[in-house]
Amino acid sequence: MERTFLMVKPDGVQRNLIGEIVARFEKKGFQLVGGKLMLITRELAEQHYGEHKERPFFGELVDFITSGPVFAMVWEGENVIATARLMMGATNPKESAPGTIRGDYAVTVGKNIIHGSDSPESAVREIGLFFKEEELVSYTKLINEWTN
Numbered sequence: 042m043e044r045t046f047l048m049v050k051p052d053g054v055q056r057n058l059i060g061e062i063v064a065r066f067e068k069k070g071f072q073l074v075g076g077k078l079m080l081i082t083r084e085l086a087e088q089h090y091g092e093h094k095e096r097p098f099f100g101e102l103v104d105f106i107t108s109g110p111v112f113a114m115v116w117e118g119e120n121v122i123a124t125a126r127l128m129m130g131a132t133n134p135k136e137s138a139p140g141t142i143r144g145d146y147a148v149t150v151g152k153n154i155i156h157g158s159d160s161p162e163s164a165v166r167e168i169g170l171f172f173k174e175e176e177l178v179s180y181t182k183l184i185n186e187w188t189n
């Protein structure tokens with residue numbers, strides 16, 4: 042089953058949106074297989090956002106993501122990587138549709154509430170950066186018969 046890495050960023054934690062965000066993915070029919078509140082070190086932030094290290098906003102991005110606790114999660118389900126990106130909305134909240142997480146709760150690109158892996162390769166890489174295998178729990182829910 043496909044897995045993705047999702048993270049409520051420091052702005053989402055400060056604004057008490059962890060529960061709201063978890064609820065959206067639960068109600069959609071995806072399954073939580075791991076989650077933890079944590080502080081990101083600068084080293085982990087620079088690895089996680091390595092693809093952006095030449096961009097002018099990189100320093101600001103690392104400062105922001107390390108500025109307070111985040112809620113890191115792994116979610117499982119059919120096509121969860123692409124579907125979670127749709128549920129998050131466009132990177133820049135000025136362009137994210139109402140009904141999406143960023144469209145409903147964010148105003149500027151610097152503070153856009155949630156991170157989600159953008160491809161199967163990123164998902165594997167990011168899950169490996171944030172979680173040990175034993176922190177992820179695979180289990181069967183009877184409700185899955187009604188969503189799959």
Ligand code: DAT
Nearest residue numbers: 093098102131132150151153155156157159
């Ligand atoms: P996403 O988070 O949708 O995958 P991304 O990988 O292109 O977007 O960028 C990572 C984060 O960097 C993004 O969530 C917010 C920040 N960011 C992106 N573009 C930016 C910009 N032009 N100015 C400031 N921050 C930006």
Ligand code: MG
Nearest residue numbers: 156157158159
């Ligand atoms: Mg990205």
